[in-house]
Amino acid sequence: MKTQKKRSDCPVSFSLEAFGDKWSLLIVRDLMLKKKCTYGELAKSDEKIATNILAARLLSLEENGIIQKLEHPDSKAKVLYQLTQKGMDLIPIIVEINLWAEKYTDIPEKRKELLAQMNADKEGFIKNAFKELESNR
């Protein structure tokens, strides 16, 4: 795992150095909520990430211990990307970011069910998301 230069000893700063850019949490979102697991799937995000940026961010997330690369069971041309424990521990942050957005922007239809679950039982949603991610191991 990468040793960071650390702009300061603040925990918020530590976290932002690991995932505080425009792309990292979107990749985590795709691995977490959209069940994507290959480079090709991640490259097809709604936000149209450039392939070189995707590669750079995946490397950085891996160096920070948030994701790991594994052999894909279907083909060795493919790579299986998945969240580590450290990556799965970002679920509560992703949930809070979703809940904040819900207060200040319109939520697309396809996302409303997920938001409803988060609102109805935040703890339950987090536990369940964890369980689902772990079952894919």
Place this chain on the structure above:
Amino acid sequence: MKTQKKRSDCPVSFSLEAFGDKWSLLIVRDLMLKKKCTYGELAKSDEKIATNILAARLLSLEENGIIQKLEHPDSKAKVLYQLTQKGMDLIPIIVEINLWAEKYTDIPEKRKELLAQMNADKEGFIKNAFKELESNR
């Protein structure tokens, strides 16, 4: 308030467009947890933000409705920066970011008391932080 170009209609993407860079949440942290409220105080962050970047981020946070500028009661050479309701609603995200960091890095002595409170009673901490920020109005 700024109308965003919106990379996509995803709520996570919406949120990251408002505060998903290396500096915005550190400024929010200073306003929220460190009780800073002037440009000069914010410029003295541990992470040594450049003054032009600080000015740019403050403008962007203001355009996104997360902070507001007010007249400083002590002097009209000063400006009072404070979180709006929308900005205060970032408290749960800041809390989760702190808790994530706590699992994966050493927390400095001066921050341990705050973390202890977050752990002991997350909801209570959030409510209290809200109350304190609102009392400064």
Place this chain on the structure above:
DNA sequence: ATATTTACTTGCAAAAAGCAAGTGATTTTA
């Protein structure tokens, strides 16, 4: 054997961040 898929890399232009110095309005100090 050839074409296609997959996970990247490379080269270059554009945008953003970072540094050091400066500015003009207030406010304090001598």
Place this chain on the structure above:
DNA sequence: TAAAATCACTTGCTTTTTGCAAGTAAATAT
């Protein structure tokens, strides 16, 4: 009350990061 200091920025310039388009090598499918 004139000069020095404070305050909130701005400006100019360099460096770093992002973004786009095209390319590559290994594996798989046809």
